[in-house]
Amino acid sequence: MPDFSGRVVKNGQYQLVKLLGSGSYGVVYGTLDLHMRAQSSLSKTSSRLAIKVLRKADLSSSAAQRVRREVAAHRQMSDHPNVVRMHEAFEDKDFVYIVLDYCPGGDLFGKIVDEKLYFMKDEIAKSVFLQLLGAVEACHRRGVYHRDLKSENVLTSKDGTEVFLTDFGLATGTKTSHTFGCGSSCYMSPECIGRETAFRTYSNAPNDVWALGIILLNMITSRSPWAKASTNDACFSEFLLNEDYLREMLPISEGANAIFRQIFRWDPRERITIPALRTAILELDTFFMSTEELARASEPARMVAEYGGVVVQPIGAAAAKAERRGRAPAKVAVPPPPRTPAVQVNDNLATPPTTSAHQFVGGDLSEDSERSSASDSSSSSAASSGPVTPSTIAQDLELEVTELDITDASHSRSRWRRMFGKSGTRNFRFISAKVVA
Numbered sequence: 001m002p003d004f005s006g007r008v009v010k011n012g013q014y015q016l017v018k019l020l021g022s023g024s025y026g027v028v029y030g031t032l033d034l035h036m037r038a039q040s041s042l043s044k045t046s047s048r049l050a051i052k053v054l055r056k057a058d059l060s061s062s063a064a065q066r067v068r069r070e071v072a073a074h075r076q077m078s079d080h081p082n083v084v085r086m087h088e089a090f091e092d093k094d095f096v097y098i099v100l101d102y103c104p105g106g107d108l109f110g111k112i113v114d115e116k117l118y119f120m121k122d123e124i125a126k127s128v129f130l131q132l133l134g135a136v137e138a139c140h141r142r143g144v145y146h147r148d149l150k151s152e153n154v155l156t157s158k159d160g161t162e163v164f165l166t167d168f169g170l171a172t173g174t175k176t177s178h179t180f181g182c183g184s185s186c187y188m189s190p191e192c193i194g195r196e197t198a199f200r201t202y203s204n205a206p207n208d209v210w211a212l213g214i215i216l217l218n219m220i221t222s223r224s225p226w227a228k229a230s231t232n233d234a235c236f237s238e239f240l241l242n243e244d245y246l247r248e249m250l251p252i253s254e255g256a257n258a259i260f261r262q263i264f265r266w267d268p269r270e271r272i273t274i275p276a277l278r279t280a281i282l283e284l285d286t287f288f289m290s291t292e293e294l295a296r297a298s299e300p301a302r303m304v305a306e307y308g309g310v311v312v313q314p315i316g317a318a319a320a321k322a323e324r325r326g327r328a329p330a331k332v333a334v335p336p337p338p339r340t341p342a343v344q345v346n347d348n349l350a351t352p353p354t355t356s357a358h359q360f361v362g363g364d365l366s367e368d369s370e371r372s373s374a375s376d377s378s379s380s381s382a383a384s385s386g387p388v389t390p391s392t393i394a395q396d397l398e399l400e401v402t403e404l405d406i407t408d409a410s411h412s413r414s415r416w417r418r419m420f421g422k423s424g425t426r427n428f429r430f431i432s433a434k435v436v437a
Contacts, residue, residue: 001027001055008034009051009097010090016051025063026054030102049087052098056091066169067096073144073168074098082135084155084166103164105156108215112151117160118219119308122286128163129216130281135165136208137274143173145204147192148183149211151218176201187211190229191268206268209277213263220287221250221304229264240266248298251289251305259284 004016004027016029029051037047054067074086087099108128111117118125132154139146146153148170155164170182178201180194189210191202210229217225225246226235239245247257259280262272272280289297294305294312302312 001053001058004029004053009092014049014051014097014099016053020050025058025067026052028052031099048102050100050102052100054096054098056094056096069171070167070169071098073139073171073173074166076142077135077139077144077165077168080135080138080165082131082162082164083138084164100166101164103155104158105160107152108154108156108160108163108219109151111156111160112218112222115160116222116308119222120288120310122288124161125219125287126281126284127161129219130278131163132165132215133212133274133278133281135163136212137278139165139171140205140208140274143175144168145172145175145177146170146208146211147172147177147179147204148187149208149215150184150187151215154215172204175204177204177207183211185228186224186226187214188229189268190266193228193230196231203268205274206271209263209271209274210268212274212277213260216263217246217250217252217260220252220256222308223250223304225250239264247301249300249304251294251297251301251308251310253284253286253288253290253293255284256287 008015013035015032018030020028020030031049031051033047071089077083078086085101089098153167189207191197192207226233231237265271
């Protein structure tokens with residue numbers, strides 16, 4: 001991808017100033033709207049935008065369809081206060097440009113992992129999550145199902161108190177889906193993964209609710225509960241068998257644990273709805289364990305609390321055990337997880353040719369007629385030893401669909417039996433398919 005810094009596009013309207021980030025198929029630049037800046041008497045910040053640039057030659061037919069869906073869905077939701085505003089999309093011979101509002105705070109992932117902004121802060125955690133909940137509910141009311149909800153697809157204000165949903169590349173306008181492995185692994189519901197639900201068509205709204213639950217757990221603990229919602233993941237299997245598993249591993253309150261049990265229901269028909277989830281969040285007194293509860297908590301829960309900056313003084317059996325060891329309970333220092341691999345920007349390449357730009361037409365939001373199955377490359381590490389830092393395992397996926405090409409260049413044993421029949425857990429063996437990201 002050439003370096004666009006300083007370049008002016010669309011007949012002199014937009015100047016791309018600084019590279020903000022990159023993803024699998026394109027780059028995002030901080031941008032000035034030169035027309036707005038010249039005509040407006042407002043401050044300079046009023047002309048600050050962001051432009052996502054995608055090179056057509058890099059887009060397979062399925063990736064091209066993602067771009068069309070992204071433009072169509074984002075345009076439909078752009079008027080919501082907690083959705084990043086999309087101003088326009090245009091293209092020239094070689095590139096597609098999507099013009100968006102600039103969000104100075106970066107993404108929610110950074111606020112969670114780097115700043116731990118919401119840990120032990122009920123008021124801001126509630127406010128931010130309810131904003132996100134409102135954005136997703138508005139999408140569903142308008143027939144848009146995101147299918148790739150994750151902290152990296154939520155942008156924030158500078159102080160992290162406001163959030164804005166973005167990246168509608170996997171969105172669909174159908175209530176049900178037969179596309180599997182859609183999204184990032186640790187955010188996928190069991191039915192979206194599909195291998196343990198016989199690849200049955202599933203409802204998109206409960207699938208989005210599952211991902212919202214993972215985001216909420218990320219926000220209040222800076223951890224993810226499992227690598228993948230599959231029975232060959234040790235953490236997820238333990239969660240299915242033990243109602244208190246999350247509370248034993250993470251410093252969350254009993255009320256928060258009860259909410260997560262309603263979110264992470266195996267059967268999507270039994271999963272909590274967004275209106276009910278909003279009510280439960282509003283009525284919750286706290287997401288977090290009290291100081292007294294932390295002192296009596298399990299060592300894993302105390303370690304997560306200490307990772308978040310809380311000084312925990314264990315009492316009772318925990319203190320005695322630590323004293324016998326001759327040292328305090330161990331702290332955990334989890335390094336920041338890797339981001340999505342960046343697109344290389346080559347400033348030695350020639351300046352992109354000046355070509356005429358025209359409006360980019362988005363596609364519809366219907367799902368491909370053929371059943372598609374995708375699984376992320378992280379599945380080779382399906383088992384996990386404990387709650388993991390957000391996105392340590394997950395990677396972005398390419399959705400394998402075929403239409404629309406824009407390129408111009410070409411618990412107990414009885415519990416298991418109730419859920420899965422008489423087969424014991426030893427007989428379950430699931431092999432993941434590799435997908436090109």
